[in-house]
Amino acid sequence: MESAIPLHLETTRTRHKRVPDDYQPPYPSFVARYKPAVNRVVMAYFGLQYSGAAPPGAMQALKDLAGLFAGEGGPSHWDRASYADQAGYDNVVTVAYWDDVTRFDAWFAPAREAWTGRVREGVGTFVEVLRPVVARHETLFSSLDRPEGVAVIADGMSGEVQEHAYWGGMRDRIPLSQTDAMAPGGSPELIRDGARLRVKAHDNLCLIRSGQDWSDTEASERKLYLDDVEPVLREGMDFLRDEGLAIGCYANRYMNVIAADGSASEKSYGQSWWKSLAALERWAESHPTHVRIFGAAMKYLSTLGPSAKLRLYHEVTVAAADEQFFEYLNCHAKTGMLAAVETVTA
Amino acid sequence: MESAIPLHLETTRTRHKRVPDDYQPPYPSFVARYKPAVNRVVMAYFGLQYSGAAPPGAMQALKDLAGLFAGEGGPSHWDRASYADQAGYDNVVTVAYWDDVTRFDAWFAPAREAWTGRVREGVGTFVEVLRPVVARHETLFSSLDRPEGVAVIADGMSGEVQEHAYWGGMRDRIPLSQTDAMAPGGSPELIRDGARLRVKAHDNLCLIRSGQDWSDTEASERKLYLDDVEPVLREGMDFLRDEGLAIGCYANRYMNVIAADGSASEKSYGQSWWKSLAALERWAESHPTHVRIFGAAMKYLSTLGPSAKLRLYHEVTVAAADEQFFEYLNCHAKTGMLAAVETVTA
CATH class of the missing domain: 3.30.70 (Alpha-Beta Plaits)
Incomplete structure (x- = not known):
């Protein structure tokens, strides 16, 4: 068991993580590891x-x-x-x-x-x-051997990490959380430059890309994902897209990944922009749409256990204003x- | 909006609460307020x-x-x-x-x-x-005017409090959480005194009494509670009773309240002893049995909205070894x- 926070980014804490030091997650998860020389992605x-x-x-x-x-x-x-x-x-x-x-x-x-x-x-x-900077960023993978997104450019994957499978794990995996609440600063502003429109957001804007890959699933597992999980996920994604602004979600896209040859794949991801990590946490933990997603995923994973072939991952960044x-x-x-x-x- | 922590128990924090200062809970809840002179219950x-x-x-x-x-x-x-x-x-x-x-x-x-x-x-x-000591104790009520349990002996109820409707609210309502992780210390020991058996537990043992009162519900709400919520609650209570030890729940009782005249009432509560507040948090947040309870309750409350007549409350204590x-x-x-x-x- 290792910390999701890489050794060279460990610092003296002024803020505690949410679980005790002897916390044991109920199932394994992994994070991308960059070479220590990489200070930004x-x-x-x-x-x-x-x-x-x-x-x-x-x-x-x-x-x-x-x-x-x-x-x-x-x-x-x-x-x-x-x-x-x-x-x-x-x-x-x-x-x-x-x-x-x-x-x-x-x-x-x-x-x-x-x-x-x-x-x-x-x-x-x-x-x-x-x-x-990498201290403002975290990833999480349910399995090894198939990195997605930013993890593809990493040096490799960690061993089993401690900070997952509890609410607050996302924050605890971000190295900056050791010392910083990452509160948002300000409101987005529009800048017109002729026909080009730029948005100047604000400090501690949050991005999540959260993906699923059902290409390895077969028969009953595939049916369970497509019939019981995907529709609930879609409903949550639609909510964020259409009604997210009121809870701090600026924009959400529920994307179908296109394979390298241009054909459809059996991968998708949600990508959303948030006012703050806290707003994302609140939606994930308590909004009925995500509670249903979480419930459907829990039921799926507890039905299938370690034999599940569905792959899940995400990457989360809390960006400074100048990033x-x-x-x-x-x-x-x-x-x-x-x-x-x-x-x-x- | 007020803090669940009474003013006279506010202290300089060495530990942060889990939500930002501008957090607004999505629905109102209340806590029992004792007279400041009460230092223990x-x-x-x-x-x-x-x-x-x-x-x-x-x-x-x-x-x-x-x-x-x-x-x-x-x-x-x-x-x-x-x-x-x-x-x-x-x-x-x-x-x-x-x-x-x-x-x-x-x-x-x-x-x-x-x-x-x-x-x-x-x-x-x-x-x-x-x-x-009251700093090791918290309560939560979904509505005013009908205190239960320890709240009956309180001076009254608070106004709407901030620290609820998120995972970690329970901890944040306990005044001691401002400065203490409340980690458990040691293991329970048996002491024989003739036929009397005593258990010496350990520092930061945790007790929860969590109740529901459906006596005011009518027709469709009553049916929804009894058909959709209560069976899921019972399943979770049975799990804790029969298999709780492995996750830090020493004992659980799912009780039917007896009215003052000895007849059955339309109130129940779960009462359980836990190795630590953290163990209770982990079960509540991520165990399939409580995720289902939470999901059923969320569905119930989002179906009924503010018209719901079901009353919910709990009281939680993290006790020192000598308490x-x-x-x-x-x-x-x-x-x-x-x-x-x-x-x-x-």
């Missing part, structure tokens, strides 16, 4: 949006993006997913990860101009970037962090 | 046990107890409940409350001799007493805290 969400049939510019934009990724300084890993949003638009979101912020910065300046710097007919584009970048071009007003600000000109 | 569980038809000595014992209660120094309030235990015995438990430990001590010495100091044919008796007393006479080996120790002589 970058996660960049490149979104593309259109209504109805895909305009020619949409496919071209994705090709252009792939070209940028393949160029000098491109990401160590990227994946792609799609979803239909609440305004009826199709969205394709490509998430790219770096473990070297200098490399990212050099790459990003021209890439940003190519992505949100030119209008494409019938296509909206956006980019949402966090570049947290964030949000830019939208030609997107509808409920896209991503635009939903958190008033974009209509009086 | 006493809760004494007087149990009586028999198998099959009630022996003549059982009714006589209850009459004797009522006589003791009515005498000089008797409790400010008492109530009575019954349950059939896992060994097939009927148990009648009378809980009595004092807010003056000196008065209790004077009263208890002869009362104890009368209760667990003489053998009654076919009848076991036990007494389980906590006498915590406890457990004594059993002629009881079976799984009675109360006896279940936590080996009583068979080699």
Whole structure:
């Protein structure tokens, strides 16, 4: 048993973790481990949006993006997913990860101009970037051998960690929680730059990407996931998308992962922006929609036990104000962090 | 909005509460307020046990107890409940409350001799007493105007309190949590004193009494409680009774309250002894049996909203080693805290 907090980020606590030192989680979980030399990671969400049939510019934009990724300084890993949003638009979101912020910065300046710097007919584009110090970030995996998201660029996986399977584990896995309550500071603001809209959020904005992979499940387990768990998960994701703002969820996307060959996969993830880690904690712990998700997952896992083939993971970041970048071009007003600000000109 | 921790027990924190200062609970709850002069309360569980038809000595014992209660120094309030235990015995438990430990001590010495100091044919008796400083104790009520248990002897009820409706609220309501993790110290030990068996437990043993009152419910709400909530609650109570030891629950009783006139009431409560507050927290937050209880209760309350007539309350104490007393006479080996120790002589 090891701590989710890597040794080199352990510090003298001014805040206690939520469980006693002899706490034993009831089942194993693992976290991504970066090389100690990695002090920041970058996660960049490149979104593309259109209504109805895909305009020619949409496919071209994705090709252009792939070209940028393949160029000098491109990401160590990227994946792609799609979803239909609440305004009826199709969205394709490509998430790219770096473990070297200098490399990212050099790459990003021209890439940003190519992505949100030119209008494409019938296509909206956006980019949402966090570049947290690793002390503001945590991951959690239900099993080894298949990293997802930011964990793909990590050095490897931990052994079994202690800080999971209790409410508050998410916070306790973030190294900064040893000394900082990570309270939010301020409100999101809109910045107009011609047709480009930027959102300046605030200190301690929180991002979660929380995924599931049912590609290894068979027969009865697959049926149990698709019939009993997925619909409850979808209902919770829809709630956050449509009614999340009142409880501190600025935006939520429930994404279907697209395989490398462009086909549909048996993986999905929810990705959401939150006013604070505390707001995310409150929803997860006590909102009826997540209590139902948790109940369905508990029933599923207690029915199947260690034989369950469903894979679950998440990554959570609480970003400082200067670790964030949000830019939208030609997107509808409920896209991503635009939903958190008033974009209509009086 | 006020803190559950009374002003005169507020102290400089070395430990943080689990929610930010601007946390707003989603529905109102209240706590019992004692007069500031009250520095300890006493809760004494007087149990009586028999198998099959009630022996003549059982009714006589209850009459004797009522006589003791009515005498000089008797409790400010008492109530009575019954349950059939896992060994097939009927148990009648009378809980009595004092807010003056000196008065209790004077009263208890002869009362104890009368209760667990003489053998009654076919009848076991036990007494389980906590006498915590109020800083080691908390209560919670879903509504005003009908105090239960220890709250009956309080000065009154608070206004709406902040520290509830999140996991960790129970701990945050206990004033000692401001500075103390309340970790358990040691293991329960059996002390033989002739036929009397005493259990010396350990520092920071935890007691919860958690009750429900459906007497005001009507028609569809009553049906919802009895059909959808109560069976799930009973399943969780049975789990704690039969399999609780492995997760730190020494004993659990799911009691039916007996009205003052001796008839059945529409009130029940679970009462359990725990190795630590942390063990109780872990069960409540993540064990499938309580997750189902919580899910059923959430569904019930979100269906009914503020019109719900079901009343819920609890009281929780984390007792210091010298605030406890457990004594059993002629009881079976799984009675109360006896279940936590080996009583068979080699």
